[in-house]
Amino acid sequence: MKSHLNQYIEASGVRQDQVSQIRSSFEDIIRKMPNISIDPLEATIQIKKFLFRNGFSYQLSTFNIQDVLSKQGGNCLGLPVFIGTIMGELGFNPKYRIVVNPADERYKGECILFNSFNEEIPYHTPELATEYKYPYYFFAPLEHLVLDVDGGLLLETTTEEHEPTIGKESSEQLSFEEALSCIYKDRAVNSKDNQERRSLIQKGLELWKNNSQLYSLLIRNELLTLDDKIYEEALRDYDRTRRNDSLHSFDLFCFTGDKRFLEETLRRYPSHAQAIAADANLSQDSNEARFGFALASQCYANSAILDLGNFYTMYAERLAQLFGKERIVSVLRSFYDEKVGDFNYHLTLYKLTGDLNQFGEAEEAIETPYDQDLFEEYLKINKIK
């Protein structure tokens, strides 16, 4: 059986010529560690304190072992898996719990901000947010990994406080191997290549066959590659493994288009920016739609993970009807530097302006069979030469 360290190295996709260096850096940390208690809870706290004292800290988007070691830190996936790897190498059996949308300080702040938007945006003259303001909150449900020590006692690894926040939408216990499945998932999310993404998803599923978010990613991937067989199997697997929380109910809305899932999402998570925007898009009442889009845009503008440029790309045509085409085109163009090379962005600009240069840029940005197919259809319908 592979050691915890070797498993983490493999899941992180460490290059062969880097393995010995990674192993040596890791062993160096273990060597410097003081005597560790045999009690799992005490041991975990000792390891965590040792790492924090020696310069480790929270690092956004850092989860592979090579990055955790080089940046001396990790996110809520990287840090608990790294601590679990140390525990595993010291003879413990690390366990985890994956939590969706913990009601922590950030979430509480998000709710306060959301309520102020609700109160301050004038209903009859709502204004769209057109640039980022303070992108610190999420306005989206995320999975968060915590260590599950000694049968149900949870331990937070990303802050100096040990106790995780009480209150969450859902949670599930995971083994070390299942937690590593999330490493494959995040690598797949970051991958630009559809084939590589599919391969990473499959490797993740070998470690945790009930990882619903891997199936969700696979469904989206196969929508782009147009592989119907894998797509339909993934949908069935997703249905089998999904949990009851806003992350999954919004997925279901996206996969089925059934508004009941959208309503469920907003009931569970009222400040879910993507759900608010989708709801506004479905509204037949133009005042409601304008207010909903203004509210959603404020959430996007204050989110650390959502992309305001995507919001305008996605809803450009409807926003143009509600707020004026010239204005929306101007806002869209303000995102040019960051969205250039994005197929949907260029196609949207073409649709709003009729600018054939944007159509050419969309052609240049084709990446998937779906893009190709869609592009050819536009070519045919609009008789573009």
Next chain:
Amino acid sequence: MTTKKIKKRRFFSPNYPKPYPSSPQQVGKPTLSLQLKHYQRDITDLQLLVSPPIANTSEAVVSIDLKRKSRELSDNVLSEIIYFIRDENHTTPYTDSQICNHLKGLGYKIIRDDVALARHKLGIASSSRRY
């Protein structure tokens, strides 16, 4: 993969389409098995809907610059693109992917989006609109 299947996937418009209308079959708890073919897709939010777990900690500071994915292109990159395009065959101009591969071959760490941005800054049209 067949054309027929592809067309079926086009039930909705591409950029966040309208939902599939409710049908009598959907009365009661909706199940995916009833709705396998009735889905939406959302290319632009692919990365976002399945976001990586990010720690919920008040210590995290997100830089607006990081979020805006600002890209700096060196003068060398811009020059290489100009030289490369200058010699291209006008009937088969280089695509961004070809330019990107050429630059990678020269040792530059670059992605296709960077080439598109560089062309934009240089005022060079896309391959299909260049000549």
